[in-house]
Amino acid sequence: xxVDMQLAGQAPGEMYMMPEGMRYCHGRFKAQDKPKxxxxxxxxxxxxxxxxxxxxxVEEYELSVCLFHTMFGGECLGVEFHNMRPGHYQxxxxxxxxxxxxxDLPDDIDQTLYxxxxxxxxxxxxxxxxxxxxxxxxxxxxxxxxxxxxDSYDDATPSSMVNMFRTGTEDKSEYDWPxxxxxxxx
Numbered sequence: 001x002x003v004d005m006q007l008a009g010q011a012p013g014e015m016y017m018m019p020e021g022m023r024y025c026h027g028r029f030k031a032q033d034k035p036k037x038x039x040x041x042x043x044x045x046x047x048x049x050x051x052x053x054x055x056x057x058v059e060e061y062e063l064s065v066c067l068f069h070t071m072f073g074g075e076c077l078g079v080e081f082h083n084m085r086p087g088h089y090q091x092x093x094x095x096x097x098x099x100x101x102x103x104d105l106p107d108d109i110d111q112t113l114y115x116x117x118x119x120x121x122x123x124x125x126x127x128x129x130x131x132x133x134x135x136x137x138x139x140x141x142x143x144x145x146x147x148x149x150x151d152s153y154d155d156a157t158p159s160s161m162v163n164m165f166r167t168g169t170e171d172k173s174e175y176d177w178p179x180x181x182x183x184x185x186x
Contacts, residue, residue, distance in 0.1 A: 003110045007044035010037060039109050048116055055120045062145050063125060063175070066135035070128045076139030131174030148177050 048055070054071060056064030065080050124130075136146035
């Protein structure tokens with residue numbers, strides 16, 4: 001419910017995110033020892049549906065950037081598709097312990113918000129007729145991002161994602177193509 005509480009204005013940052021035995025929140029909004037209030041899901045859903053002009057998805061990053069430019073204009077720039085913060089944050093025992101701890105924390109409330117955001121994203125993609133080919137044209141000044149073969153991006157990894165909100169009539173390569181970059185979930 002952390003994301004829900006942020007959208008509903010009940011908690012700044014990750015104020016109530018406290019996996020057992022760990023404290024992730026530091027600085028101005030330290031983790032709280034007091035009980036977490038009930039998230040206001042209705043308000044969070046209302047704000048998500050009516051308060052955002054644009055919703056993008058990290059795991060659909062290229063399509064999100066293309067959708068943004070289609071909706072609001074402006075030129076696609078190569079820098080928008082580069083990893084601006086590369087690092088090696090996924091190494092060692094501490095990372096593995098934190099990853100397991102977070103994976104074991106079910107959050108049905110935030111999952112509900114994510115599902116609504118995902119549905120909204122794919123509705124906007126459909127309404128604006130976004131796909132690999134239209135994005136290749138929209139972002140023609142950026143090489144390699146919407147191509148089926150590796151081009152200027154040597155680190156590209158094929159995607160295995162299948163989208164649950166597609167109608168089934170679209171060409172799969174419009175949303176998932178060979179050598180497409182994907183979010184590393186580890």
